[in-house]
Amino acid sequence: MPSTGYLIAGVAVAGVITLALRALPFAALKPLRKSKFVQALGQWMPAGILIILAIVVFRDQITAAPGRVFPVLIATAVTVLVHLVTKRRALISIAAGTACYVLLLNLL
């Protein structure tokens, strides 16, 4: 087993880098707040970033277990449908999709 000192150093290195990546851009953008370009990016980015995250997470779920493509597809369809039907109540949609997936995996 790796030494305690090594484990602590590993966590510290990863923690400092993560924090820097989260904090420094805010500091760097501060003087640019008035910039039209930064404002445009701030307005355009959320929708696109969320779509990218959704597609990548969806892809990862399929590549993690290639034999489960159909459960993933069905549960995703259920999530989307429930979300539209319940007028976008996120909690219900997520619970329905997840319950569907858990049932498909454990009952089939």
Added chain:
Amino acid sequence: MQHTDHGSPRRVGAAAGLRDSLGVGLGIFPLGIALGILVIQAGLPGWLAPALSIGIFAGSVELLLVSMLAAATPLVTIAATVFAVNFRHVFYAFSFPLGQVRRGLPRAYSVYAMIDEAYATYVLLPPDKLSSARIVTGQLAMQAYWVSGSLLGALIAAALPAPIEGFEFALVALFVVMAMDAIRGRRELPSAVLACLAVGASMLVAGENTLLVALIIYTVLLGLRFLLNKRRGTSAPDAATDSDLPQEDDRA
């Protein structure tokens, strides 16, 4: 702005933050359990699970680190990996409503705890519905789910043969739902199309770094869009139509 300690605006904000965190928690908590189990199964000490989720607080990197630490990977390699995987957070600074969070400790915590789920939850809400208490409470709750999940996972790793499978799907559901909420009208359509182009191209060429490469391509495309708009003389993003009308929702 009231700053009394038990003033009701803050309590209302905290309650809203807790509510925000519930859907996300459905995905975070089971993943925390998975992290705890992984730590024990890799032959690492149990305290590492909460140490990871407090010291780093970035889900994907923590899961990755477990195997790296177990294999005694050099610290330089760990640093490079963390940098590559977490570089996406750089893009969040453009749109995360950090200005709504009170200066000092709350704002510092909000930056430290800016996981994907927190970004996704708060970037879409209109500014008048946001408050410092709401955002920080939501983030605190998310970290509480993550830390307690990892502790629980470490504790039950030895006792249980295998936990119920499939709860990790909550994360997929969460981001699908968030993406749907992000596209509420025709206004987001250009962004959506560019994002799909970016992620499609990235999947073809990027392999393991799909997410990061997609974000970079997307940013470049937005840059081009900005230049194009500027040439057409419509460079200013139209902030006037912020009214959040759910017009085109009933497509089902």
